[in-house]
Amino acid sequence: MTNPMLYRQRFGLALLFSLALPLLAQASEPLPSWNDGPAKKSIIEFVQTVTDQSSKDFVKPAERIAVFDNDGTLWSEQPMYFELLFALDEVKRTAAQHPEWKTTQPFKAVLENDHKALAAAGMDGLLKIVGATHTGMTTEAFDDYAKTWLSQARHPKTGKPYTEMIFQPMLEMLDYLRKQDFKTYIVSGGDTAFMRAFAEKVYGIPPEQVIGTTFITSFQFKDGRASILRTPRLAHNDDGPGKPESIEAVIGRRPILAFGNSDGDLQMLQWTAAGSGKRFMGLVHHTDAKREWAYDRKSDIGRLDKALDEANSRGWTVVDMASEWRRIYPFESPVTEQVQ
Amino acid sequence: MTNPMLYRQRFGLALLFSLALPLLAQASEPLPSWNDGPAKKSIIEFVQTVTDQSSKDFVKPAERIAVFDNDGTLWSEQPMYFELLFALDEVKRTAAQHPEWKTTQPFKAVLENDHKALAAAGMDGLLKIVGATHTGMTTEAFDDYAKTWLSQARHPKTGKPYTEMIFQPMLEMLDYLRKQDFKTYIVSGGDTAFMRAFAEKVYGIPPEQVIGTTFITSFQFKDGRASILRTPRLAHNDDGPGKPESIEAVIGRRPILAFGNSDGDLQMLQWTAAGSGKRFMGLVHHTDAKREWAYDRKSDIGRLDKALDEANSRGWTVVDMASEWRRIYPFESPVTEQVQ
Numbered sequence: 001m002t003n004p005m006l007y008r009q010r011f012g013l014a015l016l017f018s019l020a021l022p023l024l025a026q027a028s029e030p031l032p033s034w035n036d037g038p039a040k041k042s043i044i045e046f047v048q049t050v051t052d053q054s055s056k057d058f059v060k061p062a063e064r065i066a067v068f069d070n071d072g073t074l075w076s077e078q079p080m081y082f083e084l085l086f087a088l089d090e091v092k093r094t095a096a097q098h099p100e101w102k103t104t105q106p107f108k109a110v111l112e113n114d115h116k117a118l119a120a121a122g123m124d125g126l127l128k129i130v131g132a133t134h135t136g137m138t139t140e141a142f143d144d145y146a147k148t149w150l151s152q153a154r155h156p157k158t159g160k161p162y163t164e165m166i167f168q169p170m171l172e173m174l175d176y177l178r179k180q181d182f183k184t185y186i187v188s189g190g191d192t193a194f195m196r197a198f199a200e201k202v203y204g205i206p207p208e209q210v211i212g213t214t215f216i217t218s219f220q221f222k223d224g225r226a227s228i229l230r231t232p233r234l235a236h237n238d239d240g241p242g243k244p245e246s247i248e249a250v251i252g253r254r255p256i257l258a259f260g261n262s263d264g265d266l267q268m269l270q271w272t273a274a275g276s277g278k279r280f281m282g283l284v285h286h287t288d289a290k291r292e293w294a295y296d297r298k299s300d301i302g303r304l305d306k307a308l309d310e311a312n313s314r315g316w317t318v319v320d321m322a323s324e325w326r327r328i329y330p331f332e333s334p335v336t337e338q339v340q
Numbered sequence: 341m342t343n344p345m346l347y348r349q350r351f352g353l354a355l356l357f358s359l360a361l362p363l364l365a366q367a368s369e370p371l372p373s374w375n376d377g378p379a380k381k382s383i384i385e386f387v388q389t390v391t392d393q394s395s396k397d398f399v400k401p402a403e404r405i406a407v408f409d410n411d412g413t414l415w416s417e418q419p420m421y422f423e424l425l426f427a428l429d430e431v432k433r434t435a436a437q438h439p440e441w442k443t444t445q446p447f448k449a450v451l452e453n454d455h456k457a458l459a460a461a462g463m464d465g466l467l468k469i470v471g472a473t474h475t476g477m478t479t480e481a482f483d484d485y486a487k488t489w490l491s492q493a494r495h496p497k498t499g500k501p502y503t504e505m506i507f508q509p510m511l512e513m514l515d516y517l518r519k520q521d522f523k524t525y526i527v528s529g530g531d532t533a534f535m536r537a538f539a540e541k542v543y544g545i546p547p548e549q550v551i552g553t554t555f556i557t558s559f560q561f562k563d564g565r566a567s568i569l570r571t572p573r574l575a576h577n578d579d580g581p582g583k584p585e586s587i588e589a590v591i592g593r594r595p596i597l598a599f600g601n602s603d604g605d606l607q608m609l610q611w612t613a614a615g616s617g618k619r620f621m622g623l624v625h626h627t628d629a630k631r632e633w634a635y636d637r638k639s640d641i642g643r644l645d646k647a648l649d650e651a652n653s654r655g656w657t658v659v660d661m662a663s664e665w666r667r668i669y670p671f672e673s674p675v676t677e678q679v680q
Contacts, residue, residue, distance in 0.1 A: 062546060139588055183548075196592050206402060207592030208523075208548075214589055219581035219607050226607075226614035228588050235575075235589070241559035248479055248568050249554055249575070250590055252536050252547030267559050267566075274566035 030176045033169040033327040033334055039282070039319045043173065046280040050256060051180050057278035061181035065255040067247060067268060068170070070188035070195060070212075072261040072302040073284050074203060075166040076155075078293045080301055082162045083190050084126060086149050090133035098132075107132070134191055135215050135232040142230055146197035160331065163202045167284075168327045170259075174203060182257070185209045187247055189239040189264060193230070211246050213238045239264045244271035256280065266307040269316065281316035283307060288322040291332070370516045373509040373667040373674060379622070379659045383513065386620040390596060391520050397618035401521035405595040407587060407608060408510070410528035410535060410552075412601040412642040413624050414543060415506040416495075418633045420641055422502045423530050424466060426489050430473035438472075447472070474531055475555050475572040482570055486537035500671060503542045507624075508667045510599075514543060522597070525549045527587055529579040529604060533570070551586050553578045579604045584611035596620065606647040609656065621656035623647060628662040631672070 034040035050059040071077040091101065091110040101107035106125035109117035118125065134142065150163055158165060174184050186195055186205055192212035199205040216233040220226070238246050244267050247255060258265070258272035261284040269281045285304065286295050296304040311318050319325070327334040374380035390399040411417040431441065431450040441447035446465035449457035458465065474482065490503055498505060514524050526535055526545055532552035539545040556573040560566070578586050584607050587595060598605070598612035601624040609621045625644065626635050636644040651658050659665070667674040 192589070192592070208590065210592065217585045217588060219584045219611065221607065221610050224614075226584070226611050228584060228611075244559045244566070244568060245557045248557060249532070250548065252532070252550065267561065270561050271559065271566050271568075274564075 031169065031172050033172055033325060035324050035326055037320075037324045039317050039324045042317045043176075043280070043282070046257070046278065047177065047180050047182075049278055059256055059277065063253060063256065064177075064180070064182040065185065065251060065253050066177050066182045066257040067185045067187040067211075067243075067255045067259070067272070068174070069243075069260040069262070069265045069268070070186050070190055072286065073167075073188075073259055073265075074170050074174075074186070075162070076292060077302050078295070079156065081190070082155075082165075083194050084130070085153070085162075086146065086194065087126075087129045087133045089149060089153060090145065091129060094133070130191075131232040134194070135230040138227045138229055139193060139217065140227070142193055143197055146194050150198050158329075160329075163198050164331055165329060166202060167325070168330045168332075169325045170284075171203065171330070173259075174205070177257070178204070183209065185211060185247075185251065185255075187211045187238065187243050187258075187268060189213055189237070189242075191215075192238075211238060211250050213242075241267045243268035247271065258282070259284070260307070261286065262302040262304050263307045266310060269307065269310075273314065273316070281311070281314075282319060283311050283316060284319050285321060287320050288325075288328065290322075291328045292321060294322075371509065371512050373512055373665060375664050375666055377660075377664045379657050379664045382657045383516075383620070383622075386597070386618065387517065387520050387522075389618055399596055399617065403593060403596065404517075404520070404522040405525065405591060405593050406517050406522045406597040407525045407527040407551075407583075407595045407599070407612070408514070409583075409600040409602070409605045409608070410526050410530055412626065413507075413528075413599055413605075414510050414526070415502070416632060417642050418635070419496065421530070422495075422505075423534050424470070425493070425502075426486065426534070427466075427469045427473045429489060429493060430485065431469060434473070470531075471572040474534070475570040478567045478569055479533060479557065480567070482533055483537055486534050490538050498669075500669075503538050504671055505669060506542055507665070508670045508672075509665045510624075511543065511670070513599075514545070517597070518544070523549065525551060525587075525591065525595075527551045527578065527583050527608060529553055529577075529582075531555075532578075551578060551590050553582075581607045583608035587611065598622070599624070600647070601626065602642040602644050603647045606650060609647065609650075613654065613656075621651070621654075623651050623656060623658050625658050625660050627660050628665075628668065630662075631668045632661060634662075 030044065031040050049055050049057050050064065052058055068074055071081050075082070088110050091107055095101055095111055101111060106118055106121035106128055109121060110129065150161070153162060154160065155162055155165055177184055184205055186199060186209065188195060190212045192210055192214050195212050196207040196210045199210050200207065214235040216231050216235045218229045218231055220229055236242060236246060243265065247268065254275045255272045256275065257280040258269050259282040260269060273279050273281050283304065286293050286302070288294060295302065296308060308318065370384065371380050389395050389397050390404065392398055408414055411421050415422070428450050431447055435441055435451055438447070441451060446458055446461035446468055449461060450469065490501070493502060494500065495502055495505055517524055524545055526539060526549065528535060530552045532550055532554050535552050536547040536550045539550050540547065554575040556571050556575045558569045558571055560569055576582060576586060583605065587608065594615045595612045596615065597620040598609050599622040600609060613619050613621050623644065626633050626642070628634060635642065636648060648658065
């Protein structure tokens with residue numbers, strides 16, 4: 001007969017080993033969806049240096065601020081920013097409450113799926129659509145609309161929920177950084193409230209670490225009920241120079257790591273690079289037409305031109321998606337073959 | 341002869357006890373500078389409830405957001421907001437670069453110590469002084485000016501550095517909350533950058549948890565040098581309704597605890613109170629003319645009138661400074677007698 005104490009001890013040891021081995025393997029090999037290419041090497045080397053107490057480039061945990069663009073950096077952004085697809089769907093959902101939209105551009109174009117007229121309306125037209133669907137309601141109501149859409153809408157190409165079209169290698173990077181006491185922020189052109197509707201669940205980034213474009217709000221207190229109304233007046237456009245400006249306004253510390261994918265991230269990268277000590281500047285380069293999309297210098301969405309030149313000339317890390325990422329989305333199987 | 345091993349062991353034990361006892365005492369009795377009055381009881385009862393996993397009012401650590409006004413709540417605000425005293429001193433320090441100030445109000449009044457003319461210039465005049473001393477420079481330069489002033493200036497009544505005129509009971513409360521996994525924020529009418537110049541060192545509140553009044557900034561990149569210029573255009577006035585608006589914009593979660601001292605904090609308290617579950621709303625009532633100042637309904641600085649009525653009618657915690665605080669400032673000895 002087995003001595004139950006001994007059995008428990010053995011079982012306990014076995015359990016300990018079975019748990020410890022994967023953890024050790026993981027500890028010795030972070031970023032499993034990244035090939036052992038130059039990007040992975042540069043990330044790990046940077047993190048090891050700034051967290052090494054004996055290094056002259058050691059950075060205290062409180063100052064380990066890492067900022068990430070969202071569209072095209074943490075999730076896909078084609079055929080257009082997912083938030084714009086949300087706005088277009090919202091026009092259709094709420095059209096009955098706005099009979100005037102049937103005859104007013106750019107709303108008429110949205111309701112009639114008239115892509116040509118919508119394109120002709122340009123950025124001004126899109127801003128009208130964003131304003132009409134993102135404001136004129138309380139913060140709580142907007143959060144509900146965004147969450148409902150995110151749970152129901154599907155991407156036209158993959159058929160997946162948008163919140164699954166996130167980049168597995170970047171999720172691993174966020175996790176790796178947080179384990180090394182980095183504070184990970186989103187700094188993106190998207191509406192702050194829209195991104196907060198999924199960032200905590202999907203990226204593990206809490207609302208107070210989501211920085212984006214904001215509208216002026218108005219606090220209301222009536223009959224004992226408090227609410228905050230979203231008005232159509234833009235408070236901050238978090239694109240280009242708006243990014244370092246919002247980083248300073250909200251965080252008040254200069255990041256030591258910044259990651260983007262387009263010219264709209266250039267100033268955030270410049271601001272990060274201009275600090276003293278060791279810094280990491282990264283760009284996702286969309287080079288994989290088969291698994292994701294391939295676009296850069298001439299794209300309307302996510303144009304990467306000046307920032308690519310500056311990255312190349314200053315030695316920033318440019319992630320060639322096709323060769324450096326073994327897997328793009330969490331729902332894919334990883335490519336087993338490693339590109340060296 | 342003493343056995344050195346034994347000696348070390350005994351010494352080790354003695355050291356352990358001498359360290360452990362005060363820690364235990366502190367753990368069983370938080371908020372030592374608070375008398376055992378109703379305010380201390382309400383704070384402790386609130387914190388124990390929301391951190392008790394078996395309570396229906398349990399709040400997850402990530403959602404334990406506590407917001408504090410600064411002027412009059414964490415430090416004194418008489419004879420006027422300390423930041424205004426900084427602005428007046430800055431006018432004098434930089435007068436040589438602005439010969440036109442000799443003949444232009446309100447600057448002339450400042451340079452001539454003409455209190456009557458300064459008072460006549462009113463809030464508009466003060467805003468001009470704040471604009472002239474707080475903007476038109478980089479964020480780094482402003483931080484330097486603020487830190488230099490804070491290290492050199494002395495309060496006209498106490499002769500102490502302003503950063504020592506902080507409230508010991510509130511420091512203990514911040515510490516007590518953080519030990520219970522609360523995230524403590526400042527939400528105050530002061531300039532965010534001015535408060536960040538001392539908040540981390542003095543209150544243990546990092547820059548990203550300081551929310552205040554902000555000016556529009558402008559990112560500059562020239563000859564490889566990056567900077568952020570503070571412009572005189574107001575971005576956000578963090579007073580009254582501006583407080584819940586900035587809480588929503590920056591934190592994106594509703595606080596479960598809010599502490600203020602004036603009508604400018606009323607909307608922040610209303611927004612906090614209107615959430616579901618258990619909430620704590622507190623007001624510091626300046627009732628101690630001997631140790632600090634006594635003022636409320638008719639004061640120009642820190643007027644506490646409507647908020648006092650609402651606190652009384654809704655059962656919020658009003659801290660009677662004279663009777664509830666054993667010690668006001670860290671540099672004082674505590675009053676040993678306890679008011680029950």
